[in-house]
Amino acid sequence: MKRLMSVKTLLLTSALLIGAFFMSGLAQSEPLSKDSVEFNKVRFEQVKQEKLAQKWLVLLWSVDCPPCMKELALVQKLQQKQKNLAVVMINTDTEESSEQERDDIIKHFNLVSLKSFHFTQGQEAQQRYQVDPQWFGELPRSYFIDEQGKFHGKSGLIAEELLTQWLLTL
Template sequence: MKRLLLAFALWLPAIAMAGSLQPLTAAEVPALLQPPARGERIIALWALDCAYCEPNLEALAALQRAHPHEIELLTVTTDSIEQREAIEARLRSMQMAGYPARAYAEASPEQINFLLDPDWGGETPRVLVIRADGSRLGISGALTPEQLQKLR
């Protein structure tokens, strides 16, 4: 019995990590854009082929860790959920696997881009900040220290 419990305890973290990446459809976008009850929701949009995405994600994760009760961070890759293995491997290598993660699951990624932010042209990295008061901020490109300060 003890061996079984030990095996289960060792296996549990693997189960928790598996399947952390969820598909994002157009129908689910409005729920992501709802203002949080308090603080801010930061949606970090990135792509596998994006050179500036990793430093942005690292900076956003550090910001969230500094303000864990005020900032909700989630990542959304503009790559297809069909690339699940590559996306999950990249999230692990960037130490972002612990954050909620979504990947596009529509034949028309442009539709999801538009629904997320009608002012966005699809370039990555892109950061969307949704505040509890309903205000929003969108920033494209590599984040500067000044831009990071505006997020808080």
């Protein structure tokens, strides 16, 4: 009987453990619980795969870049016209002092629903290179990705008409 009890305890413990394992697994696969997640090559590739056969935009920005704020404001304006805008944002700041600022800006422009990445301290150049080996870090940097998955990079603030034409599908 005692043995049977211990078996029952074991079964219960196992069930709890397995449950906890899966729960933690689910929690780990939900990186968008915060406003922004750390950029890495695998994640970026995953996004590229998800966006295959559609037109989308990658916007790289920094808290230290005034024209970037103008472009974020343009994205906000388009977001108001059309939800689920095909825009992925990548913040290039890695300083601890920039973290709060980054989140505040994303919230300020109401862009929390867009996918947001940020670079990692000490890996800024590597990650820049992963995005585009031909890009030197000037900001804002926008990539227009066509239905074939081809990247067309452009530095500096993008004209509103171009963004509208590229992103609004309605």
